[in-house]
């Protein structure tokens with residue numbers, strides 16, 4: 174018998190290699206979610222604010238997760254020291270400045286996802302910091 178194709182959560186996160194080994198554990202600890210679908214794309218939530226083809230790609234992946242896996246929660250993650258944002262000219266003098274910037278970016282991305290998928294789908298936002306011992310996801314209020 175095949176395992177059930179059900180999960181309640183899809184996560185959109187950056188491709189950054191520093192996140193990947195720690196992502197499932199950090200998601201489990203922060204959001205109490207054992208087996209999320211995960212979309213990895215450069216910049217994470219950046220794709221949902223970019224307005225280019227990447228936005229439609231991510232939206233279609235989320236749509237599939239909702240219809241095929243029963244997802245009713247989207248978690249958007251951005252992270253400290255993200256190369257995608259740096260490539261767009263963003264730099265920060267402190268992690269607090271960086272967090273404040275990403276709070277705005279995540280809020281825009283969440284609005285975009287909420288408009289597309291409606292009020293029945295919760296959209297959560299997190300800012301991820303990276304250290305030698307792993308990653309820490311801070312849940313941001315929307």
Ligand SMILES: [Zn+2]
Pocket residue numbers: 187188189215216217252254255256257
């Ligand atoms: Zn990144």
